[in-house]
Amino acid sequence: MIVSSSTSSSSVSSSTPSSARDAFTCIGNLSSHSLDNYDLEEAAVKAVSHNAPPIELTQEEEKLFATIIDATKAFENRQEPFTPQFFQQHTNIPTDINTHNPIEIRIAGGWVRDKIMKQSSHDVDIALDKLSGHQFAILVQTYLLHFETFEKKQPKIAVIAANPNQSKHLETATMMIHGVDCDFVHLRGGEVYAENSRIPTLKEDATPLDDALRRDFTVNSLFYNLRKNVVEDWTGRGVEDLLFEKLLVTPLDARITFHDDPLRVLRAVRFAVRYDLILSEEIQQAAKSPLVHESLHVKVSRERVGKELEGMLTGKNARPSVALKLMTDLKLAGCVFEFPHSNSTMCIEDVKGDLFGVNYGSDSGAKEIDRKMAREKSWLEATKSVKHCDPVIEYLKDALAKQNTSLNKTMLDARIFYLASFLFPLRKMICVDSKGKEIPLPSFIIKDSIKFPNRDTTSISTIMMHVDKLQTLVFRQSLKRLEVGLILRDLKDLWVTCLLVAVIAEIRFQQEKEYGNGEDSAETVGVFMEVAMRFYNYVFENDLDECWKMKPLLDGKAVLKALDLPKGPSVGIYIAEQVKWMLLNPNGTKDDCSIHLKNVRKRDLEKEKEESNAIDADGDVNMDDVKNDDDKHTSKKIHR
Numbered sequence: 001m002i003v004s005s006s007t008s009s010s011s012v013s014s015s016t017p018s019s020a021r022d023a024f025t026c027i028g029n030l031s032s033h034s035l036d037n038y039d040l041e042e043a044a045v046k047a048v049s050h051n052a053p054p055i056e057l058t059q060e061e062e063k064l065f066a067t068i069i070d071a072t073k074a075f076e077n078r079q080e081p082f083t084p085q086f087f088q089q090h091t092n093i094p095t096d097i098n099t100h101n102p103i104e105i106r107i108a109g110g111w112v113r114d115k116i117m118k119q120s121s122h123d124v125d126i127a128l129d130k131l132s133g134h135q136f137a138i139l140v141q142t143y144l145l146h147f148e149t150f151e152k153k154q155p156k157i158a159v160i161a162a163n164p165n166q167s168k169h170l171e172t173a174t175m176m177i178h179g180v181d182c183d184f185v186h187l188r189g190g191e192v193y194a195e196n197s198r199i200p201t202l203k204e205d206a207t208p209l210d211d212a213l214r215r216d217f218t219v220n221s222l223f224y225n226l227r228k229n230v231v232e233d234w235t236g237r238g239v240e241d242l243l244f245e246k247l248l249v250t251p252l253d254a255r256i257t258f259h260d261d262p263l264r265v266l267r268a269v270r271f272a273v274r275y276d277l278i279l280s281e282e283i284q285q286a287a288k289s290p291l292v293h294e295s296l297h298v299k300v301s302r303e304r305v306g307k308e309l310e311g312m313l314t315g316k317n318a319r320p321s322v323a324l325k326l327m328t329d330l331k332l333a334g335c336v337f338e339f340p341h342s343n344s345t346m347c348i349e350d351v352k353g354d355l356f357g358v359n360y361g362s363d364s365g366a367k368e369i370d371r372k373m374a375r376e377k378s379w380l381e382a383t384k385s386v387k388h389c390d391p392v393i394e395y396l397k398d399a400l401a402k403q404n405t406s407l408n409k410t411m412l413d414a415r416i417f418y419l420a421s422f423l424f425p426l427r428k429m430i431c432v433d434s435k436g437k438e439i440p441l442p443s444f445i446i447k448d449s450i451k452f453p454n455r456d457t458t459s460i461s462t463i464m465m466h467v468d469k470l471q472t473l474v475f476r477q478s479l480k481r482l483e484v485g486l487i488l489r490d491l492k493d494l495w496v497t498c499l500l501v502a503v504i505a506e507i508r509f510q511q512e513k514e515y516g517n518g519e520d521s522a523e524t525v526g527v528f529m530e531v532a533m534r535f536y537n538y539v540f541e542n543d544l545d546e547c548w549k550m551k552p553l554l555d556g557k558a559v560l561k562a563l564d565l566p567k568g569p570s571v572g573i574y575i576a577e578q579v580k581w582m583l584l585n586p587n588g589t590k591d592d593c594s595i596h597l598k599n600v601r602k603r604d605l606e607k608e609k610e611e612s613n614a615i616d617a618d619g620d621v622n623m624d625d626v627k628n629d630d631d632k633h634t635s636k637k638i639h640r
Contacts, residue, residue, distance in 0.1 A: 499532055
């Protein structure tokens with residue numbers, strides 16, 4: 001088959017290679033060959049990679065691929081169950097596909113990359129050249145239902161409509177086959193992007209080369225040809241970049257790639273960190289481009305930004321501190337953790353507070369260039385904080401191991417720890433909405449800028465609200481049961497996470513105090529963690545862990561009755577007093593607590609009486625109080 005200009009992408013043919021190395025060896029170097037005219041069969045032969053290691057399949061994958069091949073052969077040979085009746089029922093499936101015009105079936109992208117890296121992959125993307133994903137899924141489903149017996153669930157097809165906001169540019173059919181999630185889609189390529197959109201116009205008869213070129217990175221452009229059992233590297237450098245160069249490169253010009261789909265600049269960070277790859281110089285320069293930053297703001301939803309960030313925090317082989325630093329080095333932190341702007345879903349009128357010496361409020365007279373520099377300083381400070389997160393966690397793990405205790409998720413929320421440490425420099429910044437309500441800036445960022453769940457917003461808000469107090473308690477004061485218990489009740493399950501954030505804060509405080517320029521001091525993480533572990537051990541030695549779950553000895557009604565209180569907010573004062581007493585007297589009884597509260601109530605009444613007598617002795621009378629009393633008497637008369 002000769003690919004002519006009528007079936008090639010004009011946008012691709014005008015592009016140039018993004019590296020001095022020879023690219024696209026299946027058709028030669030783009031500097032001397034055009035994509036408008038080449039022999040597809042000859043290119044397919046040259047695309048076969050001889051550097052890729054053998055692909056090792058699991059038993060489930062072997063069974064899956066055998067089923068797909070058998071179903072395809074049966075369809076091409078018009079064998080059962082693909083009878084004339086089948087085509088009468090499915091008139092949208094072409095009839096010109098046969099043994100002389102077979103279907104090429106390729107496993108695409110992430111599965112191939114992970115297999116080459118000897119890593120597991122749980123879902124399979126299958127790219128087809130002559131059928132849509134839905135059409136091919138019908139073939140496989142029909143074959144399965146005809147030849148296999150299903151005691152429970154039969155294979156069902158789900159069709160996902162094209163949705164560029166979710167990186168789905170073509171209709172995709174999904175089906176679970178032999179325990180493996182499969183996505184079926186036609187080869188894609190030849191995109192032309194609108195100015196303010198990630199939605200491309202696609203060509204219908206895309207080739208494997210078209211599909212490979214439109215991929216985000218060469219390491220994701222590899223195919224595994226299911227019928228030939230070979231890895232295909234149509235860009236000519238995917239395997240080399242993945243295994244030998246350890247380099248992340250875009251198939252085409254990085255500036256064009258990122259401007260067309262700016263979400264890819266965040267994927268670059270995630271993949272570079274996950275697979276320990278170096279970003280190419282072209283990617284680094286493009287990622288720092290203000291035009292790409294603007295495209296990221298205009299074209300990409302905040303939900304998609306948050307999803308990419310989530311992959312950096314918790315995905316396979318995630319290294320959050322490395323990802324956050326790389327993001328900052330590429331000037332992307334401000335694009336991800338956006339400050340409020342006119343397009344925010346929350347109606348924010350202003351951002352106030354002191355940010356590295358700049359009074360940030362709109363009425364402060366500060367220039368935008370000063371605000372921008374302050375934001376950049378905050379991201380740099382954030383990276384200095386977050387780089388200590390990994391050694392802090394490792395110290396905690398080692399310390400607990402020595403105590404024959406393991407670090408579990410209920411004790412430390414690692415993703416919140418990294419986020420809180422990164423956003424720590426912004427903890428005193430406040431957003432003011434249109435109603436005058438003040439919202440902590442970190443809370444706005446979590447909820448609005450990256451669209452994380454409400455529980456994350458609550459967690460970050462709680463930590464930011466209490467971390468300074470906890471830092472003072474741990475590093476400046478002697479530990480007392482009451483103070484420790486009260487802050488644990490405020491933090492609840494977040495207390496260990498907040499403790500580690502307080503350690504990060506203390507490290508940075510001491511570094512700035514000693515050097516003034518933020519350089520590492522001679523003090524090691526261990527010095528600060530040793531102090532933190534004293535607090536940690538104090539909590540358990542004094543049975544204060546989960547003290548927030550402590551049930552009151554007297555409920556609200558019992559307190560009202562015991563103290564003869566009128567209904568109203570005053571009962572809350574004595575409920576809080578009861579909590580303090582129970583923290584100080586963990587073995588105290590209900591009667592003891594009741595006696596204590598009565599004594600407190602008696603003391604309060606005596607104090608009120610003394611204050612009242614003092615006012616009478618001075619002869620000070622508040623006329624407003626007199627008027628209010630008269631109003632009360634009048635009201636009582638009316639009700640009578």
